[in-house]
Amino acid sequence: MATTLHSVLHSLRETKVWKSIFRRGLANTNRTRSLAVFGNLFLHWLPVKVREKSLRVRASYYLGSLSFILFIVLFVTGILLMFYYHPATPHAYRDMKDLQFVVSNGVFLRNLHRLAAHLMVFAVFWHMFHVFYRGGYKPPHQFNWVVGVMLLLVTLFLSYTGYLLPWDQLAFWAVTVGTNIISAMPLIGDKIRFLLLGGNIVGENALLRFYVLHVVILPLVAFLLIGIHFWRVQKDGGLTVKPRNDDGKE
Amino acid sequence: MEKNKIETGISSDAKKEPRRVVFVTKKTSAKVVGDPGPQLMTYPHLLIREAIAFQVLVIAMVLTALLWDAPLEQLANPLLTPNPAKAPWYFLGLQELLHFFPPFVAGILIPTLVVIALVVIPYFNVNIEGEAIWARRPSQNLRTILVTVIILLAFLAVFHAWTIFAPTALVAALLLFSYTVRQGREGWLNALATKPLSWWVMTWFIAVAICLTVVGTFFRGPGWSWYWPWRTHAG
Numbered sequence A: 001m002a003t004t005l006h007s008v009l010h011s012l013r014e015t016k017v018w019k020s021i022f023r024r025g026l027a028n029t030n031r032t033r034s035l036a037v038f039g040n041l042f043l044h045w046l047p048v049k050v051r052e053k054s055l056r057v058r059a060s061y062y063l064g065s066l067s068f069i070l071f072i073v074l075f076v077t078g079i080l081l082m083f084y085y086h087p088a089t090p091h092a093y094r095d096m097k098d099l100q101f102v103v104s105n106g107v108f109l110r111n112l113h114r115l116a117a118h119l120m121v122f123a124v125f126w127h128m129f130h131v132f133y134r135g136g137y138k139p140p141h142q143f144n145w146v147v148g149v150m151l152l153l154v155t156l157f158l159s160y161t162g163y164l165l166p167w168d169q170l171a172f173w174a175v176t177v178g179t180n181i182i183s184a185m186p187l188i189g190d191k192i193r194f195l196l197l198g199g200n201i202v203g204e205n206a207l208l209r210f211y212v213l214h215v216v217i218l219p220l221v222a223f224l225l226i227g228i229h230f231w232r233v234q235k236d237g238g239l240t241v242k243p244r245n246d247d248g249k250e
Numbered sequence B: 001m002e003k004n005k006i007e008t009g010i011s012s013d014a015k016k017e018p019r020r021v022v023f024v025t026k027k028t029s030a031k032v033v034g035d036p037g038p039q040l041m042t043y044p045h046l047l048i049r050e051a052i053a054f055q056v057l058v059i060a061m062v063l064t065a066l067l068w069d070a071p072l073e074q075l076a077n078p079l080l081t082p083n084p085a086k087a088p089w090y091f092l093g094l095q096e097l098l099h100f101f102p103p104f105v106a107g108i109l110i111p112t113l114v115v116i117a118l119v120v121i122p123y124f125n126v127n128i129e130g131e132a133i134w135a136r137r138p139s140q141n142l143r144t145i146l147v148t149v150i151i152l153l154a155f156l157a158v159f160h161a162w163t164i165f166a167p168t169a170l171v172a173a174l175l176l177f178s179y180t181v182r183q184g185r186e187g188w189l190n191a192l193a194t195k196p197l198s199w200w201v202m203t204w205f206i207a208v209a210i211c212l213t214v215v216g217t218f219f220r221g222p223g224w225s226w227y228w229p230w231r232t233h234a235g
């Protein structure tokens, strides 16, 4: 059974149709394996070869990859949640109740999105500290570190704008507490707060603004920055690993 | 040479404007120092690992999402202020700072300085070279550090900022301890003694951030007063 399946898959990948889609047949030589990476839009930002050392768990704990996976999970669950959500008061809260009692697996969907959001903040922080302790910011990676700091801020901002959307007591007061801090900025504090909230209080306008930031603007910025970040990891020569000394020891 | 019509106005004639591409001095050599080791094909060696990471993470999250429920409280009510009103956990460190310092300092100045400090890390040679803090002029460095630490701790004590004071004192104690073991020992003691300044600053930052966040999340009750999470609280 397993062998038949194997041979079916095998011959499938040598068909004209498969080759027309993937631009290659079986990836069984180094040449076709290279093509599998740089001939594929979704993989082309990866290098064709990686250092053995950078694959060790200790090199990254896969924290950057996990951050990205969490981002993708958030993207998918977030789009599904958008089908059930109105960014208006008090509908927003009613939609949460509907997710709980009306929509099939609605709670599960919301749980998954919320969990991934917490984990992403956690993973991104951890990734940053880990990169720091391994000296991953050193030349030629300086600018990618800066892109990383921007990604950290965008991640925090994404999480924070999403926090308001359920429109419950937790959401309302967390955002009220947070945005009051902006007023402490001299001269322009109140203006910035007004701009962010679309008014002087956390109300309907604030909900709409946070929604647009949360589902359109910040995800776009995050995607762009992640694209630059990944591309630079490759261009800067892969992960920072300790070079071997002449005696072959680390 | 005559200008080509297709070329843009900015001169880009390589013959007219030679640029130095490399400059080889006697000391430099083209030899690559330190061989980073053998390489593997991304397909399949990296991709399979990414796929496993993806699957393990998603399975763990699905299981958690089945067992744990995202919180949902009452409908937002601007007239009913919860006590304490808390920000999401990653901002509770900041909220804890607000307890000690005026809003401008805790809410604007410190976060801005932290972000600037993070951004400039790779642009300072001390951080690149990463020389052990006790490698050169140890006694002079010890004096500078002692003075800095004492001023910092005194400042924190004046503001009664004990949740910053405690992790700061801990990291400072470790730093001073590393001075005493700086010569010739094996293992983690030696590893500690060879850490550079940037390591100590980051470790201090993380220690303070974790302490503030944990305290803000679990140990702050009504009016931001100290509160033991296991004590059932009335009302």
Ligand code: HEM
Pocket: A059, A060, A061, A062, A063, A064, A065, A067, A068, A071, A124, A125, A127, A128, A131, A134, A135, A136, A137, A141, A144, A145, A146, A147, A148, A149, A150, A151, A152, A155, A226, A229, A233, A238, A239, A240, A241
């Ligand atoms: C959305 C957030 C982020 C994502 C998805 C992400 C993703 C990644 C990935 C996949 C890698 C390569 C593998 C690895 O080290 O795990 C990487 C490397 C790197 N990241 Fe991030 N990252 C994020 C945020 C950050 C932050 C906040 C920083 C630091 C401020 C940062 C700095 C770096 C640097 C400097 C490298 C190169 C490391 C090296 O050369 O060893 N990244 N990132």
